[in-house]
Amino acid sequence: MMTGMAEHYLVFLELRNGAIAKSSLDVWNRFQKFSSGRDSRVSAFAAGHAAEGAFDCLQGNGTVYHTDGTHFRTGCDSVVCAMIETLSGAERVTGIAFASTAMGRRLAAFLAGRLRAAFFSGCGGSGGVEKVCSRFIHSGTVIASYAAAADMTIFLQGRELPQPEFSSAEKPAIEAFDATPYVVGGIHSLLVHAVSQSCQKRDVAEASVVVAGGRGMGTREAFGMLEELAALLDGSVGASRAAVDEGWRPHSYQIGQTGKRIAPDLYIACGISGALQHLAGIRSARTVVAVNSDPDAPIFGAADYGIVGEVREVIPDLIGILRDVMAKK
Amino acid sequence: MRIVVCICQVPDTAASIAVADGELDLARVSWVMNPYDEYAVEEAVRLKEQFTGSEVVVMTVTEGPARELLQKALAMGADRAVELLAPSVQDSFRIASALAVSLRERYPQTPPDLVLCGKESLDYQNGAVPGMLAALLDIAFAGPVTSLAATGEMLELQRENENGTELLHVRYPVVISAEKGLNIPRKTGIRQVMEARKKPIETISVPDIQASLLLPLGFEAVSVKKSCRFAKSAGELAGMLLQDGHISAGGG
Numbered sequence: 001m002m003t004g005m006a007e008h009y010l011v012f013l014e015l016r017n018g019a020i021a022k023s024s025l026d027v028w029n030r031f032q033k034f035s036s037g038r039d040s041r042v043s044a045f046a047a048g049h050a051a052e053g054a055f056d057c058l059q060g061n062g063t064v065y066h067t068d069g070t071h072f073r074t075g076c077d078s079v080v081c082a083m084i085e086t087l088s089g090a091e092r093v094t095g096i097a098f099a100s101t102a103m104g105r106r107l108a109a110f111l112a113g114r115l116r117a118a119f120f121s122g123c124g125g126s127g128g129v130e131k132v133c134s135r136f137i138h139s140g141t142v143i144a145s146y147a148a149a150a151d152m153t154i155f156l157q158g159r160e161l162p163q164p165e166f167s168s169a170e171k172p173a174i175e176a177f178d179a180t181p182y183v184v185g186g187i188h189s190l191l192v193h194a195v196s197q198s199c200q201k202r203d204v205a206e207a208s209v210v211v212a213g214g215r216g217m218g219t220r221e222a223f224g225m226l227e228e229l230a231a232l233l234d235g236s237v238g239a240s241r242a243a244v245d246e247g248w249r250p251h252s253y254q255i256g257q258t259g260k261r262i263a264p265d266l267y268i269a270c271g272i273s274g275a276l277q278h279l280a281g282i283r284s285a286r287t288v289v290a291v292n293s294d295p296d297a298p299i300f301g302a303a304d305y306g307i308v309g310e311v312r313e314v315i316p317d318l319i320g321i322l323r324d325v326m327a328k329k
Numbered sequence: 330m331r332i333v334v335c336i337c338q339v340p341d342t343a344a345s346i347a348v349a350d351g352e353l354d355l356a357r358v359s360w361v362m363n364p365y366d367e368y369a370v371e372e373a374v375r376l377k378e379q380f381t382g383s384e385v386v387v388m389t390v391t392e393g394p395a396r397e398l399l400q401k402a403l404a405m406g407a408d409r410a411v412e413l414l415a416p417s418v419q420d421s422f423r424i425a426s427a428l429a430v431s432l433r434e435r436y437p438q439t440p441p442d443l444v445l446c447g448k449e450s451l452d453y454q455n456g457a458v459p460g461m462l463a464a465l466l467d468i469a470f471a472g473p474v475t476s477l478a479a480t481g482e483m484l485e486l487q488r489e490n491e492n493g494t495e496l497l498h499v500r501y502p503v504v505i506s507a508e509k510g511l512n513i514p515r516k517t518g519i520r521q522v523m524e525a526r527k528k529p530i531e532t533i534s535v536p537d538i539q540a541s542l543l544l545p546l547g548f549e550a551v552s553v554k555k556s557c558r559f560a561k562s563a564g565e566l567a568g569m570l571l572q573d574g575h576i577s578a579g580g581g
């Protein structure tokens with residue numbers, strides 16, 4: 001490990017429909033906050049179409065390298081990785097940071113292999129930017145701590161870290177990065193040629209409120225009231241594996257060991273028993289509410305608030321009350 | 330088609346892991362095939378059934394013998410198994426390196442057509458080995474997929490992102506990881522288990538060529554127990570959540 005050398009972090013800014021993804025913006029702010037007043041620098045790299053003013057939301061110093069071109073819309077990770085590799089070599093980057101999105105996870109692992117980097121994924125604690133990482137392993141039953149033993153560290157960060165609060169009067173410089181040398185003959189071994197939109201407007205892994213249903217919901221139709229409650233709280237709907245296996249919701253809604261690990265501020269579990277494999281997915285949830293007809297359901301042991309009752313009665317009541325309270329506002 | 334599946338074993342998924350003196354205590358756990366790896370093996374065997382003359386090799390990097398794991402993969406239909414013995418296999422980069430070195434030795438001319446992994450192992454949950462392995466083999470990485478259809482020339486895959494599903498075409502060779510939903514792994518009976526016993530398992534010691542890039546500093550058991558405040562009615566629950574600031578009356 002090279003100590004004493006100034007750190008230079010490169011944040012990957014994921015562009016979605018021309019705008020910077022909120023999860024990438026959080027990573028940028030976290031590193032900016034950490035670096036201000038320290039002898040370290042933060043730059044960023046963004047690939048793909050950026051709408052007019054897309055970078056205006058960025059505060060702080062450093063340089064944002066941006067490369068545009070239709071070939072990025074094909075989702076060619078290897079081209080993006082090659083560019084990040086060049087950039088981090090030329091700019092003496094010591095850490096590359098990604099938001100934990102589907103794309104971020106692919107790029108981070110691939111680059112960690114290319115660059116022999118220490119791989120810090122899902123680390124909590126000290127702001128997530130240090131050379132020490134504490135993270136859940138074994139379904140959230142153990143916290144393991146690691147030290148990086150490489151010159152380069154790759155960070156993969158999700159909602160398990162607190163939302164960073166950072167503001168600065170400074171604005172980063174935006175610089176065009178020339179992609180021409182990386183685009184070889186237009187032949188890609190991997191080509192994304194269709195994207196279908198999910199019916200959910202925000203993925204459970206990115207939502208600050210998640211309302212989830214289990215087998216206790218009884219039917220697919222009963223998920224309608226969870227959609228309603230989630231909409232009221234500006235949240236997303238999730239499901240237990242039992243509910244997914246029943247076919248009530250697609251796999252992308254599943255929370256748990258073989259589903260998504262989520263970290264919302266508020267998690268409402270409805271008709272979910274709280275099996276260890278399910279709890280594995282909500283270890284980073286801040287406040288947990290359980291609605292279950294069985295007073296002995298293990299979910300209550302992992303909940304901050306609970307109500308013993310029928311989902312078909314409790315949820316509509318809750319929706320009604322919240323709607324009234326919000327209407328009065 | 331030459332297919333390699335990288336698999337591992339993990340503690341039983343309902344096991345709560347103990348920590349003693351700052352170290353993991355795994356003495357009493359029972360081990361199972363990593364669930365995501367079951368999807369990977371199943372998919373490989375389906376491809377083998379589709380393309381005659383294909384070979385499915387399963388590989389595991391392990392500190393000690395992993396016979397039961399490999400026997401299970403062979404019973405599911407893999408042709409041969411390789412047990413790579415390496416010291417201390419907690420570090421994703423070391424695991425990926427051991428796999429890459431062995432794959433280069435086994436396939437010196439061209440890499441295998443398809444390398445399948447599970448999306449992540451349920452013990453360390455890093456999900457890093459597949460991507461790292463692709464980088465070390467210098468081939469494309471398609472990430473976790475929920476659907477796969479193959480022709481002799483290319484694969485048609487589906488993968489999830491935050492907005493929905495991507496449909497992609499990939500040429501061989503490629504590293505892919507298996508996400509839940511890809512298939513439903515077959516159950517194996519006595520006959521398959523007996524046949525598996527006749528299939529070859531090689532054991533290879535991987536020299537300690539790669540230093541760990543992550544140094545473990547310590548382990549700590551986590552208590553999941555929270556103290557739950559019970560509400561008697563939906564109204565009381567709403568009141569508590571509003572009062573404690575978990576829901577704001579302004580919405581969201």
Ligand SMILES: Cc1cc2nc3c(=O)[nH]c(=O)nc-3n(C[C@H](O)[C@H](O)[C@H](O)COP(=O)(O)OP(=O)(O)OC[C@H]3O[C@@H](n4cnc5c(N)ncnc54)[C@H](O)[C@@H]3O)c2cc1C
Pocket residue numbers: 213214215216217218239240241242243254255256257258259260270271272273274275276277278281291292293294297309310311312342364
């Ligand atoms: C390898 C492996 C991986 C797994 N991965 C996951 C995973 O990722 N995610 C996951 O969730 N599970 C996972 N599981 C499954 C897990 O073990 C449980 O089976 C599952 O979580 C149970 O889902 P559930 O709570 O919805 O259903 P159940 O356990 O059947 O619980 C239903 C609950 O609803 C309550 N209920 C019933 N009717 C009502 C009503 N009318 N009103 C209120 N409450 C009611 C019941 O009291 C009960 O507590 C995994 C299992 C294995 C073996």
